[in-house]
Amino acid sequence: MATVQAVVGSLTANEREILTAINTGASSLSFVGSGFIVLCYLLFKELRKFSFKLVFFLALSDMLCSFFGIIGDPSKGYFCYAQGYTTHFFCVASFLWTTTIAFTLHRTVVRHKTDVEDLEPMFHLYVWGTSVVMTVLRSIGNDHGHISRMGAWCWAQTSRTGKAVHFITFYAPLWGAILFNGVTYFQVIRMLNNATRMAVGMSERAYQSDSRPDMKALNRWGYYPLILIGSWFFGTINRMHDFIEPGHRIFWLSVLDVGMAALMGLFNSIAYGLNTSVRRAIYERLDLLPERLRRWFPKNLRPRGQQQDSELVSLKTGDQR
Template sequence: MATVLSLHDRGILTAVNSGASSLSFVGSGFIVLCYSLFKELRKFSFKLVFYLSLSDMLCSFFNMVGDPSKGFFCYAQGYTTHFFCVASFLWTTTIAFTLHRTVVRHKTDVEDLEAIFHLYVWGTSLVMTVIRSIGNDHTHLGAWCWAQTGRTGKAIHFITFYVPLWGAILYNGFTYFQVIRMLNNATRMAVGMSDRAYQFDSRTDTKALNRWGYYPLILIGSWAFGTINRIHDFIEPGHKIFWLTFLDVGTAGLMGLFNSIAYGLNASVRRAISERLELFWPERLKRWFPNSSRHRNQQQQSELVSLKVQDQQ
């Protein structure tokens, strides 16, 4: 266990941070671009994914800004990264809430709650970022700024970031569990029905929901090492574990990429891209894929958002 990180270790962490954040920036930026280009994606359900990707993109951008100087730019990077990273995992809770309200409670008023969602996400992120300044003294470490020099600052940083983070993880997990349980019950009821098409749709819905059930693991995988690292740093200040910090920086930086793949690259996005690409395909290539459109339509039916949210607006 090393007391402080060497310059070589810091250089490695800087490269890992920049690389992981760049991948997240590209992934989340791609989803933002798709939303901007394809009008058919501008449904309320995907609009929440757009806000999530926008937060991820800005969080990644400020996280990978190279070597900010001490002073204003260091403060700016630290606070903007904190703000947009908090906003990112808060947007996942609005997606979970929308699913639960639509599927479990059978409400169709989720689109009317958009203003409340904005107030909740951006307002909470701002409050957490302002509170974070209490007892904090930003220091420069490699390619990003840390605000953990004082014991009070470390505690407040943990309270303003990791406490709401794990609250969001628990909420998402509980919400998806309820949604999946309800869909599983609906599937079991459909088994005794003679309508085989309905049974097929129920199995498809359940398959989609089971995939959504893994989404809370994205936040766990992205921030588990960071949480452990913060707790260790609070208990033993001044003693850094390189491999733990390496995993902390790498997994946290990839959060935007994970979110863009899980939330953004659904069947609706893939279908929109495929339709645009088909416009440029030679006719002889289309002959090899005569059933491609029908296959994409089946994929679309398996998407929970299209089935449970968009059709009810």
């Protein structure tokens, strides 16, 4: 993974092996989690709504980012360069897709627009186009000749220019996405909380008790920006430390950097993908299995009631204005 490629400068061979193992294990978990969401979208036709389509592209980007982190770190040749490009490209695409989800929620809930599906081509141009530009720009300042001397890691940023470009082409847009998501979800949650309080005040107590599950799910949206923060906080600190004190690596910080970044796909698949609609689709298929087999599956796969109003997949984009 790109994060591993950037933290190995002064570490020992044993420490590098530990980081490689951590990256492979965490990336494998992310690959499985995001791959499961991709598979659900392809298998279950009822999930193929616009809002969940965005989750599908998020999971697809996570899955490919994790895949190229798992396949290893070849020491030389064009394959090594390709790995460096692809990991950077799909990791950038991943956090950019989270901004399209936040934008869709804001435009639908706060601005009451119903044209978000018409914006899908713009979303693709924005995500894939920006990812291409950031990946190409990252090649500036890279000492590719250093790969053969290092002998184990692709695309190592060795010059101060290369490190600065890496920060500009990855961490700057990353924290921009975190800021955008945080502000957007805050506005969405604030508006929905106000609307719910008004509705509860005008209704009977029975409605108030029925609204609590929805409010719990709405407030969960506020945790989505924390996924990116948790995944890349240690990586950001590690890059800043390496820029200030080049050649001096902090092993425990590198462990947190590599491990948390590689788990981003797993975190996204749980937060964005495993919603009520997905669990319902899975449970309906489980009903076709014999009873003795259904006992082995967790009971929490059964969706609680029929409430989907607060899930990403259930946003109404074409029937109300």
